[in-house]
Amino acid sequence: MPSRNLSAIRRLLDEVGPVDPTGIEERVAKYGTRSVKKAAKVFGLNLAVSMVDLTTLEGKDTPGKVASLCQKALHPHQGLDCPTTAAVCVYPAMVKHAAKIVKGTEVKIASVATAFPSGQAPLKTRLAEVKAAVADGADEIDMVINRGAFLAGELSLVQDEIASVLEACGAATLKVILETSELETYDNIRAASFLAMQVLRPGDFIKTSTGKTSANATLGNNQVMLEAIRDFYLSTGTEIAMKPAGGIRTAKQALTFLIAVKETLGDAWLNNQRYRFGASGLLNDLLRQLVKEKTGCYQAPYHFSESASSY
């Protein structure tokens, strides 16, 4: 257990306001009761497809698997007129292989640089990894924050590291992963969101999770971060984007997250420059639901490949 120095976090929360956890839980409980049908459902499903960062982050990833993933991102499902995904998300070693397929298309290449998922490497190693991924063709970098330093109250160190990674990104978009399950409280998630947003550029992201811990994105932590983005926008005019990631597997979940975005930030955030889903297993359920809306019939899961289209 890292030593705790909560006074710095409390001071930050005095500035930005604490979280009312009961209010958060009440708001997210309501999102699940909304009914989305017919044209609104098709609109939401296509929107969700366009927001997917189609992800493979496995030790056994190969150039071939990444090439198939890229084809899937470009052509999600034969016979279905749906958008491409927003991006593919891969380890730094795979960026150059993804670039051969998607560079110059509308599908971006995101890479989880900075010693993902732990972040436990010297800063100079993390920065070198970011620069190499960008040089290989990454359009977007997903970094992890230093959670040990955050919980120890070393907030300037955490913020300085984010600023250093941002500089190493150059023109690439930065997504700052808070790893919410390790931050323990909604107050800490709000404080970490502000810490990141204070050094980010408009259009950079805050992101919930790596997908590599036991707890992933939840409607609750998504809501805390959306409200932090709203409050930061209202006080500074800076539009920060949001990416929940990890454990989002079903169209129903994705539509509920989109209702949260619409009701918290409004239509201006309902596009893939302001909101993404980091997900390895969501796309096929979105496609399955779109086929159902088009044909009236559910297709079996085996009609939906993990790679290029098969329908």
Ligand SMILES: O=C[C@H](O)COP(=O)(O)O
């Ligand atoms: O950043 C994306 C996550 O690692 C994806 O997690 P997932 O495999 O649970 O969808």
